[in-house]
Amino acid sequence: MLPDRRHQLILRALRADGPTTVVALAEKVGASQATIRRDLAQLEDEGLLKRVYGGAAPVVGEDDPFADVAGVRVEAKDALAAWCANLVRDGETVLLDIGTTAHRVARHLHGRSLTVITSNLAVYEELQDDKDIQLILLGGVVRRDYRSLVGFLTEDNLRQVHADRLFLGTSGVRPDGQVLDTTAVEVPVKRAMIAASTHVVLLADAGKFPGTGMARVCGPEELDVVVTNAPGDEKTCNRLREAGVEVVEV
Amino acid sequence: MLPDRRHQLILRALRADGPTTVVALAEKVGASQATIRRDLAQLEDEGLLKRVYGGAAPVVGEDDPFADVAGVRVEAKDALAAWCANLVRDGETVLLDIGTTAHRVARHLHGRSLTVITSNLAVYEELQDDKDIQLILLGGVVRRDYRSLVGFLTEDNLRQVHADRLFLGTSGVRPDGQVLDTTAVEVPVKRAMIAASTHVVLLADAGKFPGTGMARVCGPEELDVVVTNAPGDEKTCNRLREAGVEVVEV
């Protein structure tokens, strides 16, 4: 069991079940209470959770939109998102995928005159007070730990709408250009999103080549643009370009 | 049981049921009265509640969605909502309408084992952290001023789901039993909700007889129960009963 994997499990458990005891976490991830305590201390230092006596609680406003605006150095991932936001023209209809990557893009759309369609609850909270943006939320079952809406209602809705541009997240791109995802339940939603959009923009930051994922979302022929902030694997890039995909390195 | 979790339960109980005794809280959260007193003292220091002799009362802050409504009416409307929540059995699927009335019902559903379907964004925010409740959000265009989702996506989704019970709000009930609404865009959504539910419960607090509204939502034959906190107009009640509607005065 990798420490990083354990940290992920802890954070996921907290997001799903709220405040949890050290004993319960130790049992859940199969580590001693001492180890869990050390993990919690570390994760608290990183601001990823709040330590309470006897356990830990999830921190609510983890993605403060002003945190990185105030920061001197803009994160690399944010540069990616900013570039994507520039791609969008006023008046367009933009479809935003599940995940933090799409949320990042949404932060850069404030004040723009757009229609935004999403099943991403983080995007909803980000843009709900922005009166310039017409916001359309797709239906579905609320997944608390992933802050998303999924299910047949989401897919149904996606068959009824059309977007000029889709910003798609991923967990990995294989050398042959196949786009992957780790969570099976999201794949049908992502496919429906692709079908509902004229242009598909894939956001693949560093570490997504080859990345992980057990489910295939789509092949390179479905993509129009791949945006990345890392010099991707040469072979992968060539394969994508062969399929007519524009590969952009920010 | 984490102290933090206990505090949440206390605050939730206060929000849902208003002023509560120390004894009742101790029983509810499974702690001693001494612990509850210590919790209350701490929470009062943080300004999260107001201590009163024998118990505690919720503090009405700016985040209270009902701060604008006058005191005695809030209690009456909350009694209505509490009665409706008692109507629901564990395991049921509940459909909650747009509007503050349905939100009020949602506040009394905390901790219940239910499936809740709604296009009410206030309900979503109320229940999003409640892990006992499976929450399904209907798609649609976000209406910021009404905190709701409307449009053809909402209606489409409603054709794909079914609920045991619908709690319907209204702006007025005419003497002949017709249910009215003021905003035309909501009417198709309300009709679709009625069609998707086995039982329809109309919440009509004081001032809804005859109330206002330019659009007809449905006739009395679509309703199963009308819950009110005021002795409604005699003629209206008779007309409703003739149509087979159970009229309940809380």
Place this chain on the structure above:
DNA sequence: CCAAACTCAAGCAAAGTCGCGCATGAATGT
């Protein structure tokens, strides 16, 4: 106005939690 009933806060013992030091064991570098 008084007394009974109830509520509150302080003190105390028990249980639970925390963080530290130390030993173990695996992975890594020399």
Place this chain on the structure above:
DNA sequence: ACATTCATGCGCGACTTTGCTTGAGTTTGG
């Protein structure tokens, strides 16, 4: 092969929380 590093698990003393008891304070009803 040996030493180093690092994460992990265990034990111990210090600390925190909890529930019970007690005496003082507050409310209620006659």
